[in-house]
Amino acid sequence: MTLAPSDKALVPFVSVDNMMKLVHHIGIEPMLAGLADYIEADFRRWSLFDKTPRIASHSEEGVIELMPTSDGEVYGFKYVNGHPKNTKAGLQTVTAFGLLANVGNGYPVLLSEMTVLTALRTAATSAMVAKHLAPKGADTMAMIGAGAQSEFQSLAMKALVGLKSVRLYDIDPAATEKAAHNLTGMGLEVVACQSPEAAMEGAQIITTCTADKQYATILTDNMVGNGVHINAIGGDCPGKTELAAGVLQRSTIFVEYPEQTRIEGEIQQLDPDHPVTEMWQVLSGEAPGRTSAEQITLFDSVGFAIEDFSALRYIRDHIGGTDYYMDLDLLADPDDPRDLFGMLQRAAP
Amino acid sequence: MTLAPSDKALVPFVSVDNMMKLVHHIGIEPMLAGLADYIEADFRRWSLFDKTPRIASHSEEGVIELMPTSDGEVYGFKYVNGHPKNTKAGLQTVTAFGLLANVGNGYPVLLSEMTVLTALRTAATSAMVAKHLAPKGADTMAMIGAGAQSEFQSLAMKALVGLKSVRLYDIDPAATEKAAHNLTGMGLEVVACQSPEAAMEGAQIITTCTADKQYATILTDNMVGNGVHINAIGGDCPGKTELAAGVLQRSTIFVEYPEQTRIEGEIQQLDPDHPVTEMWQVLSGEAPGRTSAEQITLFDSVGFAIEDFSALRYIRDHIGGTDYYMDLDLLADPDDPRDLFGMLQRAAP
The missing domain is CATH 3.30.1780.10 (ornithine cyclodeaminase, domain 1)
Known part of the structure; x- marks a missing residue:
């Protein structure tokens, strides 16, 4: 036996x-x-x-x-x-x-x-959504926050959306330097920026991924022009947000699961009945995605099971x-x- | 590196x-x-x-x-x-x-x-509670259901309560035989019984642990005399119970966590405000345990985190x-x- x-x-x-x-x-x-x-x-x-x-x-x-x-x-x-x-x-x-x-x-x-694997799936989700929502021909991304997610986000946008250039900014220049170094030779133009405003120049996709566990305003209203796609992934628990309310008010907002996002996402700043579109509805053809070139689309992503x-x-x-x-x-x-x-x-x- | x-x-x-x-x-x-x-x-x-x-x-x-x-x-x-x-x-x-x-x-x-480990902790919990609630001098247990839990329950009652004899019954005689065989030479008198009534003879502790996912009546009202401690561990999810409501009505009921037990335990058969005592209150001296030799104490155990x-x-x-x-x-x-x-x-x- x-x-x-x-x-x-x-x-x-x-x-x-x-x-x-x-x-x-x-x-x-x-x-x-x-x-x-x-x-x-x-x-x-x-x-x-x-x-x-x-x-x-x-x-x-x-x-x-x-x-x-x-x-x-x-x-x-x-x-x-x-x-x-x-x-x-x-x-x-x-x-x-x-x-x-x-x-x-x-x-x-x-x-x-x-x-x-979470870093990979988060980047894959962001890029899959950007593929459907970003303006046509988007090839430049502002990457605000150069932490553990930043390189994965950049490469996923390259693989799925056709990103050619990533403009990095982090409050800590050493983090920007780390991400720029890691992305060297990966087939992307990499630009290390001294300010979030500089990172935004020419970007059709803006990804925010910072780590402070507090209400923060990484993107102020006047930093964001029309015709962009915002991929907001850092605000993902109660009391932690990254975007000015004014940016949310100008955006068409897409979420994973509203019951969770209203508690944990950027939209915790908004009225509980503020209209949002569930991303699965866009993918299954039940709801429109981007409807105009001028529109700001916002993926308020908190990560879902x-x-x-x-x-x-x-x-x-x-x-x-x-x-x-x-x-x-x-x-x-x-x-x-x-x-x-x-x-x-x-x-x- | x-x-x-x-x-x-x-x-x-x-x-x-x-x-x-x-x-x-x-x-x-x-x-x-x-x-x-x-x-x-x-x-x-x-x-x-x-x-x-x-x-x-x-x-x-x-x-x-x-x-x-x-x-x-x-x-x-x-x-x-x-x-x-x-x-x-x-x-x-x-x-x-x-x-x-x-x-x-x-x-x-x-x-x-x-x-x-769950088999061990379930048995240890049962015996720890029986040590506090069983009648003084209890040394004989009826073990109804001779599945994977039965030997662990018997040995824990021996180690903590001083059990000397276990009376086994299972609807499947092969299970009774298996448990009796496994317990041979472990320092307990082991009696294989042909009916639940026979298992009950002389027992001051009654443990029920059967596996049917349905409302069952393993213990009918007339099978249970006064002055016993019932350790009911098999009824542990909605729609799964083992005891006749009449037994519950005659018992002083002890539970782990009422919010969970009222949904999953034997007391799902009773009114939601039927009085129960939380076992931690007995252990910390905030509530009485057994108060008389004639009392039926019932530990309606569902297992808690x-x-x-x-x-x-x-x-x-x-x-x-x-x-x-x-x-x-x-x-x-x-x-x-x-x-x-x-x-x-x-x-x-």
């Missing part, structure tokens, strides 16, 4: 190291494009999903959240924290991992790191045949399911 | 195999007693905890749940499924895993299997210095937290 667990008891696990190897195996731009395809496919079948606002546990230092969803056949959730002061201690502001499980029997089928679900689906579909995962003995698997105790007894040394 | 993750990025993981080794290393009865101590300690500081009802995703086949909690310093959650038909496919009805994290920075500090939290705390405190865990590369840990992309670039082959 062997005590080795059967394959039912084993859950494929993708570590950070293996996730990075998988990214290089696939190629970062093809992977961003592939993730965007999975995310867009899931937005198109949006009504199928079990949608629950994330379950947050807030503390003075930050927040720990669980983001579950299900399409009726597969269940997924992400664990994610947000701790703005972590950077000072040499830790990540955001770390994450995620899980997929079979709805039919409740058994997990994938455990994966999601710190790297379905995007993580799509990303985990992509990983599950792409690790087969690779060495980029290991099997974890996470689940008990007695020969007779009612005989858990017997399994324990037989494991005695 | 090394690409090996720093210790900040590594999360100790306890597999099923290592959990079983840890149980044998500590000893099953000492471990049940140790878990009961941790659980009792956390019940005594009940008001400190962030209490959220579990987040359930129901399907026709079963349920997948996330059970989070926090004491302000440590955050924990358990993933658990319940799929009654799994047994027919050779799978566990219930599988689980859990996680502890540091509230201050959001970093996970322990990932553990919880299929085996704090018990899992206590069990994970116990594991974290007891794996140090052992070989019964491995470090998982679950978290990204760039040298510069804002330089996730640079970390990814440097991992290129």
